Amino acid sequence: MRMFAVMLVLAGLTGCDQKAPESTAGLATDNKAEVATAATETPSGWNAADACSILDKAAVAAILNREIPSTQLSLVHEADSATAATSECAYLGADGASVARLMTRWSPIKDNTTEAIAMARSSTAASMKAFSSVPLEDIPGLGKAAFLAPTISQLNVFIDDARMIVVTVEKVPGGAQGKDLAVALAKKAGA
Numbered sequence: 001m002r003m004f005a006v007m008l009v010l011a012g013l014t015g016c017d018q019k020a021p022e023s024t025a026g027l028a029t030d031n032k033a034e035v036a037t038a039a040t041e042t043p044s045g046w047n048a049a050d051a052c053s054i055l056d057k058a059a060v061a062a063i064l065n066r067e068i069p070s071t072q073l074s075l076v077h078e079a080d081s082a083t084a085a086t087s088e089c090a091y092l093g094a095d096g097a098s099v100a101r102l103m104t105r106w107s108p109i110k111d112n113t114t115e116a117i118a119m120a121r122s123s124t125a126a127s128m129k130a131f132s133s134v135p136l137e138d139i140p141g142l143g144k145a146a147f148l149a150p151t152i153s154q155l156n157v158f159i160d161d162a163r164m165i166v167v168t169v170e171k172v173p174g175g176a177q178g179k180d181l182a183v184a185l186a187k188k189a190g191a
Contacts, residue, residue, distance in 0.1 A: 043163070043190075046106070046163065046190060047085070048079070048084070048085040048086060048087060048104040048105055048106035048163070049076050049077065049078050049079070049085040049086070049087050050073065050076075050087055050089075051073065051087040051088055051089035051102045051103065051104040052071045052073050052087075052089035052102075054089075054102065054104055054165075054189050054190065055089065055102050055185060055188055055189040057069075057070070057071050057091055059185075059188045060091045060099075060100055060185065063181060063184045063185055063188065064091075064099060064100060064169070064171075064173060064176075064181060065173055065176075066093060066094075066099065066171075066173060067093065067094045068091045068092065068093065068099065069092065069093075069094060070092045070096075071089050071090065071091055071092065072089070072090040072092060072098075073087055073088070073089055074087070074088050074089075074090070075087055075088040075103070079106060079107075079108050080108070081108060082108065082109060083108075084105050084106060084107040084108070084111075085104075085105070085106045086103070086104065086105045086106075087103070087104055088101055088102065088103045088104075089101065089102045089104075093171065097171070098170055098171075099169075099170055099171040100167070100168060100169050100170055100171075100181075100185065101166075101167070101168045101170065102165060102166070102167055102168075102185070102189060103165065103166040103168075104163075104164075104165050104189075105163065105164045105165070106162055106163050107162050107163075108162070110161035110162045111161075111162075112144060112158045112160065112161050112162065112163070112164055113161075117144070117145045117158050120156065120158075121136065121145075121147055121156075124136060124147070124149060124156065128149050128151070128152075131151065132151040134150050134151050136148065136149055136150075137150055137179075139155065139157075139179075139183065142155075142157050142183065142186055142187070142191045143157045143158050143159040143160065143164075143191045144158045144159065144160055144161070145157075145158045146158070146186070146191070148179055148182065150178070150179060152168065153168060153169040153170075153172060153178025153179065153181070153182050154166060154167070154168040154182070155167045155168075155179075155182035155183065155185075155186055157186050157191040159190060159191050163190070165186060165189050165190075165191060167182045167185045167186045167189065168182070169181045169182050169185070
């Protein structure tokens with residue numbers, strides 16, 4: 001179910017990648033180069049095609065207060081001029097089972113618009129209704145917008161116009177709150 005919700009958000013945002021950046025016709029040659037560079041630059045140290053590099057296993061281990069001996073990177077897609085870079089990192093416990101996940105996305109066309117965020121939130125809420133009556137919870141103070149699916153401790157954060165993450169805490173340690181852990185992990189990932 002968690003993977004389904006993540007894939008639903010990704011599917012909703014994939015459609016946002018279909019639009020190319022606005023035309024640079026009529027701009028001076030120097031401005032065209034600046035527009036092209038701005039559209040393809042990722043923040044230093046933030047490689048969405050390698051989610052495991054954005055949030056290392058030592059940080060996850062400290063926040064979850066458990067051993068994280070390994071990670072597993074999957075769903076890797078490199079960005080091009082019009083499509084987003086994405087990946088997912090699974091943080092594996094001592095038994096080899098996933099205890100948390102981080103999905104990362106960076107769009108060269110900066111498509112985290114108010115409309116795209118609303119569509120992602122609506123799609124997630126609709127998919128969660130099939131499994132739970134607990135509504136999504138808006139989380140203020142994280143990025144441009146953030147919302148949590150409380151029943152699965154999945155936090156979606158639109159960090160800025162180009163970057164977004166989905167943090168899922170799959171195994172919440174006894175006495176801890178999944179929401180608090182997801183928020184802490186999101187902050188460590190740059191939210």
